Structure formats: structure tokens, C-alpha cells
Amino acid sequence: MTSTPADCAQPHRRHRKIGRHTGVAAATAVALLAPLTACSDPQREYAVPSKLCGIRLDKSLYAPIFPAGKQEKQEDPIKGEADHEQCNVYIDGFVKITVSGLWTDRTITPQPTLATLVAEHGPYKAERVPGKYPAATWPSGALTLVECPNPKYRANLYSLTIATQTIKDHDKSHDVLGKLIQAYTEKVLEMLPCGKS
Numbered sequence: 001m002t003s004t005p006a007d008c009a010q011p012h013r014r015h016r017k018i019g020r021h022t023g024v025a026a027a028t029a030v031a032l033l034a035p036l037t038a039c040s041d042p043q044r045e046y047a048v049p050s051k052l053c054g055i056r057l058d059k060s061l062y063a064p065i066f067p068a069g070k071q072e073k074q075e076d077p078i079k080g081e082a083d084h085e086q087c088n089v090y091i092d093g094f095v096k097i098t099v100s101g102l103w104t105d106r107t108i109t110p111q112p113t114l115a116t117l118v119a120e121h122g123p124y125k126a127e128r129v130p131g132k133y134p135a136a137t138w139p140s141g142a143l144t145l146v147e148c149p150n151p152k153y154r155a156n157l158y159s160l161t162i163a164t165q166t167i168k169d170h171d172k173s174h175d176v177l178g179k180l181i182q183a184y185t186e187k188v189l190e191m192l193p194c195g196k197s
Contacts, residue, residue: 042068046091053078053087053099055187057180064176067096067166078160080192083153097164101188103155114145117159129178133185140165142177144185148194158192160185 048063050056054077066072069091078085078101089097104112114136118126126136135144141163148158162181167173189195 044068045070046072049074051077052097052184053089055184057183057187061180061183064172065097065162065164065166065180067091069096078188080158080188083155096166097162099184100161100163102159102161103150103153104157104159105154106156107154111157112145112159114143117143117145117161121163127174129174129182131178131182133182135178135181135185137174137177137181139170139173142181144181146185146189146194148189148192150193158189158194160188 044066046069048059048066049072050059051074052062053074066089071090071092073090075087075089076085078087078099080101083103084100085102086098086100088095089099114128114134115126118124118136118138121138121141124138126138129135129137129142133144133146135142137143141161143159143161145157145159147156149156150158160181162177162184164177167176
């Protein structure tokens with residue numbers, strides 16, 4: 001039987017008279033559990049990948065942004081080798097997570113700031129994130145902006161962005177994405193000219 005919204009709001013209380021003792025208890029348990037099963041949240045049927053767009057981190061940092069679904073697929077990894085890179089993560093054929101890296105030409109004026117980069121995603125106020133790198137979040141993403149000279153692109157700044165609408169609660173999104181962008185930035189910088197020893 002398919003549950004309707006009304007069914008989900010009010011659990012069934014119908015009982016069948018199967019017996020005087022254990023039969024009644026079993027029937028009651030089944031009747032009460034059935035609607036809970038039918039109304040449960042969608043589940044993630046795929047395994048959380050070992051890397052997020054080519055970067056290996058503790059899975060607990062990025063698992064919360066991987067939504068329910070059956071199949072997961074990622075595009076080319078982030079390497080910092082092009083002036084602009086973007087990696088989309090698809091769940092059941094739909095883009096659910098986007099990670100991008102961008103070098104900023106040092107001759108561009110005015111130079112970008114966390115506030116101006118966040119504003120490119122909508123009328124949001126940049127909410128600063130504590131940590132080693134200058135970072136900020138908005139309701140559906142997080143970014144860092146770090147000094148990283150790169151003569152190849154006449155660049156002096158590098159920004160990393162992780163965008164997703166998986167987490168609906170703003171406070172939770174800020175916490176999860178804030179921790180993730182700090183850890184992700186540290187790993188990516190290890191591959192960039194400013195991070196190589």
C-alpha cells in the first residue's frame with residue numbers, strides 16, 4: 001500500500017485479531033512500523049567516493065554533501081594546471097556538487113575579495129570561516145581566496161569554490177562547507193607553485 005501525506009502525518013492504528021498474546025503484539029508492531037518505512041527519507045544507494053574531484057580527504061568531511069541517489073559520477077579532477085578548472089559531481093545524471101579553481105591575473109583591478117566572489121553567486125553576504133585560509137560561505141557554497149603567485153598565468157591569487165544545495169539547513173551548511181573548504185584548500189595548495197617546496 002502506498003502512503004499518502006495524510007498517512008505519513010498520522011500513523012496507522014489498525015490491528016488484526018490474530019491471537020490473544022504474541023499474535024496481537026506482532027500485528028500491532030507491523031501496523032505501526034509500516035508507515036514509518038514508507039515515509040522514510042530517500043537513501044544514498046551508492047558508495048561515497050574515495051576522492052572529491054581528485055582530492056583525497058577524510059570522507060567524513062565531504063560525505064554530508066553527497067545526496068541520496070543511485071549512481072555517482074565525477075568529471076576531471078582539480079589540479080590547478082589550467083587558469084580555470086571545474087569539476088561537476090553527478091548524482092543520477094544531475095549536477096549536485098561543483099568544485100572549481102580559478103587563477104586571478106594580477107593586473108586585474110580591482111582585485112577580487114571574498115565578498116565580491118560570494119556576490120557572484122547571488123545577493124549573499126559572505127560569512128567568514130575560521131581556519132588557516134581566508135574563506136567564506138553562503139547558503140549553498142564555500143570559497144577560499146589565497147595568495148599564490150603563478151607566472152604562467154600572471155596570477156597572484158587563487159580561489160577555490162565548492163557549491164552544492166544538498167544541505168538545506170543554513171547553520172549546518174556553514175559548518176560542513178566551512179570545514180571542507182579549509183581542508184580541501186590545504187590539499188590543493190600542495191599541488192600549486194606556491195605550495196611546492
